Amino acid sequence: MIRALGLIACLCLLGSSTTQGSWREQLKADLVTVSRGKMILNDVGLYKIDVPGHEAAQVQVKIHSEAPAGGGIISRDNFVSLTTLLGSTVFVTALAASYQVPASDFLQHIDYTQLKSAIGTPDLELNITMTNEGMQFEVANTSSGQKNRSTMTWEQVFSK
Numbered sequence: 001m002i003r004a005l006g007l008i009a010c011l012c013l014l015g016s017s018t019t020q021g022s023w024r025e026q027l028k029a030d031l032v033t034v035s036r037g038k039m040i041l042n043d044v045g046l047y048k049i050d051v052p053g054h055e056a057a058q059v060q061v062k063i064h065s066e067a068p069a070g071g072g073i074i075s076r077d078n079f080v081s082l083t084t085l086l087g088s089t090v091f092v093t094a095l096a097a098s099y100q101v102p103a104s105d106f107l108q109h110i111d112y113t114q115l116k117s118a119i120g121t122p123d124l125e126l127n128i129t130m131t132n133e134g135m136q137f138e139v140a141n142t143s144s145g146q147k148n149r150s151t152m153t154w155e156q157v158f159s160k
Contacts, residue, residue, distance in 0.1 A: 031043075031080055032076055032079065032080060034069045034070075037068065037069055037070070038066045038067065038068060038069055039066065039067045039068070039069045039076060039079050040064075040065070040066050041063070041064075041065045041066075041079070041080065041083050042062075042063065042064050042065075043062070043063045043087065043114070044060070044061070044062045044063075044114070044115045044116075044117060044118045044122060045060070045061055045112050045113060045114045045115055046058055046059070046060050046061075046112070046113045046115060046119075047059045047060075047061060047091070047095070047110050047111070047112055048110065048111040048112075048113070049095065049099075049109060049110050050109050050110075050111075051099045051101060051105075051106065051109045052109070054099055059095065059123045059124060060115075060118065060119060060120075060122040060123050060124075061087075061091055061122055061123065061124045061125075061126070062118055062122035062124070062125045062126070063083065063087045063125075063126045063128070064125070064126070064127050064128070065079070065082075065083040065086075065087075065126075065127075065128035065129075065130070066128070066129055066130070067079045067129075067130035067131070068130075068131065068132065072130075072131075072132055073132040073154070074130055079130065082128075082130070082135070083128055086126065086128055086137055087126055087128075090126055090137070090139060091124065091126070092106060092107065092110075094124075094139070095110075121142050122142060123141070123142060123143060124139065124140070124141055124142070125138075125139070125140040125142060126138070126139055126140075127140070133153060133154070134151065134152050134153035134154050134155075134156070134157065135151075135152060135154070135157060136149065136150065136151040136152075137149070137150055138150075
């Protein structure tokens, strides 16, 4: 279920961001940069939410993810895959829960626009750190100051 949700959210993200440029340019663009021995992926986007029975809203989301480059335990492909999966799953699930609708219904009522950079302070931030031992992710609600952090070894991540 989580893989399906991640794939659906990823397709929504890719499908709705084509107004930023041609799809050919988007497919050629690198998502990951390497700096100071770390792979880094940064993404900022704007979710436009219009769930029936609720007031329409916009939520700006920022994702920052990093992992050791070259010689680390995680490949570039898995780094991108895990970052995308966590990003889409965490935010779509959390936002759907706040609207008290199933995530599958919620996905039908959102539109995502990828931004080149944040517009002021994002409403929600996801920070992911991957090491050879495991990963930690932190979700921060910048308006309330509330943060939730989870740390897991790789064995814990893949045992579920």
